[in-house]
Amino acid sequence: MTHDGSKTPPALDPDTLRVIPLGGLGDVGRNMTCFELNGKILIVDCGVLFPEESQPGVDLILPGLDYLADRLDDVVALVLTHGHEDHIGGVPYLLRQRQDIPVYGSRLTLAFVEAKLREHRLRDAVLHTVAEGERVDVDEFGLEFFAVTHSIPDALAVVVRTSAGSVLHTGDFKMDQLPLDGRITDLRGFARAGAEGIDLVMADSTNAEVKGFTPLERDILPNLERVFAEATGKLVVACFASHVHRVQEILDLAARHGRKVCYVGRSMVRNMAVARDLGYLHVPGDILIELSQLNDYPDDRVVVVCTGSQGEPLAALSRIANRDHPVIGINPGDTVLFASSLIPGNENSVYRVVNGLTRLGARVVHRGNAFVHVSGHSASGELLYLYNIVQPGNVMPIHGEERHLVANAELAVATGVPRERAIVAHDGDVVDLRDGVAKPVGRVDASYIFVDGSTVGDVSESSLTDRRILGEEGFISIVAAVDLRKGEVVAGPDVSARGFLEAPTVFDDVTTKIAAALDAALAEGVDDEHRLQQVVRRTVGQWVSSTYRRRPMIVPVVIAV
Template sequence: MAPRQLRTPPKLAPGTLRIIPLGGLGDVGRNMAVFEIDGKLLLVDCGVLFPEDDHPGVDLILPGFDVIADRLDDVVGLVLTHGHEDHIGAVPYLLRQRADIPLYGSRLTLALLAEKTREHRIHGVRPHPVTDGQRLTVGPFDLEFVAVNHSIPDALAVCIRTVAGTVLHTGDFKMDQLPLDGRITDLRAFARIGTEGVDLFMVDSTNAEVPGFTTPERDILPALQRVFATSRQRIIVACFASHVHRVQQVLDVAVANGRKVVYVGRSMVRNMGVARDLGYLRVPDNTLIEMRDLDNHRPEDVVIISTGSQGEPLSALSRIAAKEHPVVSLKPEDTVVLASSLIPGNETSVYRVINGLSRLGARVVHKGNALVHVSGHASAGELLYCYNIVQPRNAMPVHGEVRHLIANGDLAVASGVPRDRTVIVEDGAVVDLAKGRAKVVGQVDSAYIFVDGSGVGDVSEAMLTDRRILGEEGFVSVVTVVDLHTGAIVSGPDVHARGFAEDDSAFDGIRSQIAEALTSAMRDGVDDTRRLQQVTRRQMGKWVSDTYRRRPMIIPVVIVT
């Protein structure tokens, strides 16, 4: 791995293509890459990462596009490979800074994005729908779009041709040979482009550790049919709000079993409406019902398709599990199907939801006990196949955690790419492609940009540290009123705590110690509140550590009369 310490890259030489990943290399999410040549920038994807338990109060995490904030006028286009949140979710936040960046993507991808830009009230957006096989020129970049199969319709790989060389970026993909929509990954195009010569192959790494080939989507149908055949009450299926193929399968099985379907979750309702309007989702007449009409149908006649398969705290399924949903309440013997993979980092949240559902008497069916989900990403056998037909001069694994990137790099080497031409880097690395050779030349800051209720980028790592301390260790406030002229304690110390000692009488012993330490400090000439607050913090910190083995946030307040 290349070192991650910041290292200013050299000035970009003429005829050199620079690639900077700003997200998605080291994490599963917030995918984004910048390509630069001749003073112009092309962006590929702009997605979000969803927060984990160690990001308290954070709603979304954006790519580090602060790096290009002062160069947005140089951006000639943003290519969107597909419509998943981890590839398009951050686009509205980028467009807030420059709304007229030309957007290139498939019809479905741009339609899903259009819903987002409307919600964010962004005007002047410039979408340019493209199709697989199409080729166009955007500034100094010659782009060709290639059909790839993924867990959402209309996904695209992109071939980027420049004077410095040719890059083939797969986006997220797999090689399902019997896809539900009949749209396979165009390996003939991969082979043709490979014959022309690929200088850098940027390849999806998410399943690089998984041997063999990814299971076809249609193989989950028997498991879904068994769920419907053995369920005598209501069925709730939770999946990603953009997984059109999975929703189509559930709709088909529901119709075959005479059940009505209701969407639950704002993003599910929105996305499936878009997919149906564009013809990507086939919904038979008289199949859908409104959520408000649930009680008008017998439980055995209903299927609920919901968001929340990753245990997101505010999702419909999490609220159902916590008995907090305003309409849907779980009944004993209901069946809940988690029809999605488990994204790394979400394990605790998902198992919390599963336990909550089980506690309410539901039968929970998930990938661990039934084949109700298959991955949307190419496994090792498929990746090797692609390396062999493309035969790139250099390889750069993308989209995955560090272990995924390394495993993908090993596959590239096994297929014949020289080790020194296999570029394994994380976000912020600066990679230059020139004269058929890709190499790391620097490192820029691509730190997380946090979004919470207060705005974008208003949350710092220091604030997150404070939030973690508050959540895990609690806090103590100590308020004391002193008279600096006499060196006496006028009032207090008053101690209040949350998170470990709710009874204020527990602090009776330390109050006198703090008062004595403050009196001694004032007697020694300490006459400013900051230093007196430090005295208070030291006394309280030592006592709490010795008594409770905790390190809470301590807020000392010294008031001078």
């Protein structure tokens, strides 16, 4: 089921549909898939991955866009399944390379994309709004869109029909049978498409390891209600800035409990304005107030809806917990509700914020001590429904780490998909679909592309390795000036360090050693800076390792005057 294809893929035959995941198969993030037929390329999603601590200083990670560098003119469409960052965050970086790639997506998705493109000063994008039920033909590809339920409104799945076969790409989805907005995942449509024939299903693996079913969003309502009922002071609710349904619940509860609502956080303010303008968010009466008005109301008459639910250090909630927010303070008796998931890896930051808020006297309600969040992704039970109703010839799990992809493939196998047709592919794997059979045929480069400050792709793995060493151990820098003709040290050695020990006398001993080593080398006739630097490096390296059992970076500079 897994494979080790490392070869270059063969030239593409006319009757073959080629599928190339450029991100999202191995990580939860940077989702992107290319479909290729007869020289034309269709892209589904173009998202970002947020870095973890082993990628220090990196702002964002892009999918393997480099694969498209020579093929940009062959791209006939970019389809976006929904408006989450891990599906649309990379769009500006792609359009920067060719701005007139036609982009297809639902109304809300494209509204979020437009705001993003404006920030990147990309004003000439070609955006086509589509909706569930619509069919669009783009060159070799016949697209049909289906409603799916997710933790953002207006999410779509897409069926891609071609002369070489048909693919159902689910995007992110769950099957809440009683969603708040009544817009359920279109299982009936999936059934019809399956009956017409789907050769390949590419389905969201995020929760494939989770037993059973994702609970209904409405099942958390009584618990949210109770938080409102019990709150005596200020109420602060943190959630994702794109979770329109969750914010709708908060607005409705606020109206019922006579509290005004104040959005805090740039993305929250922006997204909720977009969602309201487009009719996805219904704001009761004059319930909204500005941050500047917040302190005009008593604490028990307001709700702050803010970003920072993942403990992001610069977001509003962290600043509130650190008593560092210019307007919002927490007093004993206030309540803070985390109406959000806890993304694995964020535990330390989230609990640092929870502890800070607790110490200020807040009652903190989070998914660790109350049922106040449900996932936006299908659990294993829902994936079984999907496979049974579509009955695909092949599956290729997407959107997950290795463990999720494998679990998803196993579910397909359990419903009767032959094991050899349940393909656990990874980013960069090339899978060809022909005569109803999907098969890995090779690999292309889909490496991480790091965005760091204003640079894209200039930070390499070796820079990151240096950062890891510097971050763990710091560095010792040694500067000396030598007169190579006279064979003598004319200034220095000056030894200093950062992120290492700080007592000024720490380097007295080794400074003498370095001077002696340089004198000896010069006396032996060593006459280039590079070799003298090696002498310094060796001297300092031995000293620091034997004296402190540590390995800081050693940066010797010998300069010839």
